[in-house]
Amino acid sequence: MKLLLASQSPRRKELLSSLGFEFDVVKIDCEEILPENIKIEEAAAYLSELKAEAFRSLAAGEVLLTADTVVAIDQQILGKPKDETDAQNMLRNLSGKTHQVYTGITIKTADQTFTETDVADVIFDEISDDEIQYYIQNYKPFDKAGSYGIQEWLGMAKIKSLTGSFYTIMGLPTHLVYKILKEISAI
Numbered sequence: 001m002k003l004l005l006a007s008q009s010p011r012r013k014e015l016l017s018s019l020g021f022e023f024d025v026v027k028i029d030c031e032e033i034l035p036e037n038i039k040i041e042e043a044a045a046y047l048s049e050l051k052a053e054a055f056r057s058l059a060a061g062e063v064l065l066t067a068d069t070v071v072a073i074d075q076q077i078l079g080k081p082k083d084e085t086d087a088q089n090m091l092r093n094l095s096g097k098t099h100q101v102y103t104g105i106t107i108k109t110a111d112q113t114f115t116e117t118d119v120a121d122v123i124f125d126e127i128s129d130d131e132i133q134y135y136i137q138n139y140k141p142f143d144k145a146g147s148y149g150i151q152e153w154l155g156m157a158k159i160k161s162l163t164g165s166f167y168t169i170m171g172l173p174t175h176l177v178y179k180i181l182k183e184i185s186a187i
Contacts, residue, residue, distance in 0.1 A: 001185050004058075006051055006066045009143075011151070015172045016065070021181065028066070030054035040077060044070040044104030045117045052106040052113065063184060064108045069171045071146030073099035078146045087136050087147040088129075091154075094146065095127040101146070101169045107180045114180050118173035120164025122150075127158050 003023035005016055016023055030051050034043055047068035055064055071078040073093060081087035104117040135154045141147045148154045150162075150169045167174040 001181075002062045003181070004055075004062060004064045006055060006064060009067075009171055011149070011170050012067060012172045015167060015170065015174055016177070019174055019178055023065075026055070026064075028054050032068070034077075040070070040072045040075065040100075041102060041117065041119065043072075043077060044068045044102040045106070045115050046104070048104040048106040049113075049115055052108045055108075058108065058110045060110055062110065063181070064106075065177065065181075066106045066108075067103060067172055069101060069103045069145045071099060071101050073097060080145055081142055081147045083142075084136055087141060088132055090147040091127055091132045091135070092129075094124050094148070095132075096124060098123045099146070101164075103168045103171060103173050105173060105177060105180075107177070107184065109184060112184075114184075116173070116176045116180070118165060118168040118176055120162055120166075120168045122162045122169060123160045125158045125160050127154070131158070 003021055004026045005023045006026050006028045028051050032047050038046060048066045051066035052064055058064055078090050081090055099122055100119055101122060102117055102119050106115045139152050141149060165173055
């Protein structure tokens with residue numbers, strides 16, 4: 001089995017490697033646009049499948065892994081921030097509240113496709129404007145859904161509790177990836 005990871009995320013690369021899998025990183029050009037009335041809990045899987053469909057056809061023995069993470073609060077999806085002001089607004093919105101993180105994965109072979117979504121609830125403590133500014137200036141979370149990384153300072157200092165997988169929040173539900181890849185390699 002030749003595993004292909006279609007993600008530029010350093011976190012996904014690190015997690016997949018830590019699971020013990022060898023893989024090549026591939027690039028996919030795909031416009032990530034959600035349908036207007038999609039349910040929030042379906043958005044991450046939809047985007048993950050969209051990326052998998054945009055990839056060239058797979059040869060026998062190749063397995064493609066795509067993923068997407070969506071942060072949601074109050075029935076609104078928070079994507080990657082457009083700029084510093086957008087990141088500040090997102091973090092103010094998350095401050096002192098519970099939100100959801102959905103990560104969808106698609107694992108595709110030449111003749112099969114498996115798509116799963118995992119969700120985690122995250123409760124943030126209150127985050128002051130000074131703390132928001134410190135985080136943005138020092139960690140530049142512009143490549144992260146919801147404007148934060150759980151493994152960075154803000155996650156360590158301000159997450160009061162979570163329900164679900166830490167790794168789902170980090171961007172890859174490792175337990176699902178491992179289970180599906182083990183099943184595929186046994187076929």
